[in-house]
Amino acid sequence: MSIITSASGSSCWRGLDYYKSQKIKEIKKINDNEYTSLVLGSKNYNVYLNIQHPRKSTCNCPFADGRRIICKHIVATYFSVVPNSAEIFEEEQERLYQEYEAYNEREYNNAIKCINKMSKKELVEELIHIFDYAPEWVYDDFIRRNDIEG
Numbered sequence: 001m002s003i004i005t006s007a008s009g010s011s012c013w014r015g016l017d018y019y020k021s022q023k024i025k026e027i028k029k030i031n032d033n034e035y036t037s038l039v040l041g042s043k044n045y046n047v048y049l050n051i052q053h054p055r056k057s058t059c060n061c062p063f064a065d066g067r068r069i070i071c072k073h074i075v076a077t078y079f080s081v082v083p084n085s086a087e088i089f090e091e092e093q094e095r096l097y098q099e100y101e102a103y104n105e106r107e108y109n110n111a112i113k114c115i116n117k118m119s120k121k122e123l124v125e126e127l128i129h130i131f132d133y134a135p136e137w138v139y140d141d142f143i144r145r146n147d148i149e150g
């Protein structure tokens with residue numbers, strides 16, 4: 001486990017914002033894996049970063065204090081001390097997003113292909129099935145758009 005995979009997505013993105021707005025001060029290197037810092041915000045927090053053992057990292061903010069949680073302050077400190085880590089994180093997120101988009105497009109195209117092969121009877125059954133399971137607004141929207149009187 002790394003700092004990034006141990007932290008929530010929102011802690012990573014908010015940590016990146018802190019890093020980019022240069023809120024990490026008084027960075028002290030203990031050794032290659034351990035650092036301390038002061039992170040500026042509405043309040044200032046003391047971070048201890050342990051890259052080798054992420055869960056041993058600490059921060060005295062209300063979110064992380066005493067909870068073994070990797071907060072945005074710890075992530076921001078990580079981005080500040082490990083060269084290129086922020087760029088690598090952003091590239092990885094962009095790659096995952098592209099993969100997700102490509103997956104959705106394939107699924108959508110497969111669904112369209114499938115719809116085009118269905119008989120009218122199959123389509124009617126499928127539509128009724130969708131009305132049974134979809135949220136009510138899907139049905140209401142169908143009624144409204146097709147001008148059906150209730």
Ligand SMILES: [Zn+2]
Binds near residue numbers: 060064074
């Ligand atoms: Zn924190």
